[in-house]
Amino acid sequence: MQVKMAKNYGFCFGVKRAIEIAQKNKDSLTLGSLIHNPKEIERLERDFNVRVQDDVGAIESHSSVIIRTHGIPKNDLALLKEKGAHIIDATCPYVIKPQQIVEKMSAKGYQIVLFGDANHPEVKGVISYSSTPPLVVNSLEELQGKKLGKKVTLVSQTTKQTPKLLEIANFLITRCAEVRIFNTICNATFDNQEAVRELSQEVDVMIIVGGRTSSNTKQLFHIAKEFCTDSYLVEDFNDLDPAWFRGKRLCGISAGASTPDWIIEGVREQIAGF
Template identity: 40%
Template sequence: MQIIVTQNAGFCFGVERAITMAFDATQDHDRNIYTLGPIIHNPQVVKTLSEEGVHAKEDVDEIENGTVIIRSHGVEADTMKKVKGKTSLNVLDATCPFVKKVQNNAELMSSEGYSVLIVGDEKHPEVKGIVSYIKGPVYVAGSVSDVEKMPKIKMLGIVAQTTQSQENFEKIVDACMSKAEEIKICNTICDATEVRQYESTDLARKVDCMIVIGGFNSANTKRLYSLCREIQPNTHHIEGADAIDENWFDGMKRVGVTAGASTPSTVIEEVRLKIEDIGLQNKL
């Protein structure tokens, strides 16, 4: 049985950076280390960090002193102000530079007099963060139908949540053409998501079974799973090697493995080894 792992499976640049900062903090700082919300949507990493003394808190008011790590998708402007204003806290800002770029672009457009449209999911913390940096009118559109509900606008600035698909962004930009007299567009999509989706769907076409690894509450992993499943119905979403059922691989010649942007390489390797082991046993 051949096992093929996609080239860019697992951590993206921003997540890798945030995790490294968190582990480094356990070496350099006291044991009072906190993240605002879980640092990534991966239960194993959150558990390991918690064992090292990095705990997730939902609200900065729950933290008296110590080190606070800001997650890769950033926080709202008020929260950042509050954290930085608390002199008893040491702040490590792990906001991904690509997310920072969206916040800065949106803030600049707003200060230049543009109403700002964010293409993305209004409930996602990254989008809530971007919204908070905009002083004037702001809209969030996840689909063309959201654009249809917007009024006519004189000057419209458009940015994207970093994990949006290029296709959806372009559809929404097109729909905006009839909505505004002047449009300024900053394509702020980070290609990490798209690269993972492209590689995974490409692999799903070539294998008998796909394994998608990542947290059940990770949006990008769930999306990878549904995209692969559309192509290869024999696709399984797991959080780790323990969940593997050896019956999945009966009669399989090629198995594909992919993982969301918050899945550590150690978990991917454990899964690969377990499938390899099952393949060897089936041969005996």
């Protein structure tokens, strides 16, 4: 089986930075999973004793706590400070940006519209900085019929697709007196998505490697599926099914921003051997 890798894939700047921070701070806790890749989380716990704690209330005073790449809600951060925790901030700078925008614009009286998944930790963290009631929508359809203010600020989860953000922006512009639009989709996300869009039109089968709970990985998979019907999402080589590759000539591979090279290489080697 011939294999072709996407032009851009795998670890982004924010994830690389977070992994390096975790490895330098052995025996620490992370409030929630540091990144959305269970295999890499297992490696950090096994090799560096960096453990996940999902309940901020269960963290003991003066513990060393790493803030996940997706950030945490403002109240959780305040609670950690009250506990006297040693806070090590691994929040991606691209996530800090929408937090700051939401805090600033809501203080000026703007209604916040956030394009994203309401259940995603990044989104929960960002909207916690809003002093006005925020509106979170995952599609243009979800926005239609919602009550909108005269002054609106639009931001996006960092891993969303730019064309869909533009759809929402156009909708708001025709219905609100004032709309402030901030493109908070990170460059790495855009580059990875464009690379998948291009490669999935060339190949017979497409494999996306990454955590199943990773937003940016799922976005890559949805884009691949648009252009290549035989597209599959796997966490590592154990998820590969030889039947997917029968009668196929060329396989494309991409990976989410929180997928380490050692997992990607394992998938590539397995497919090349079919």
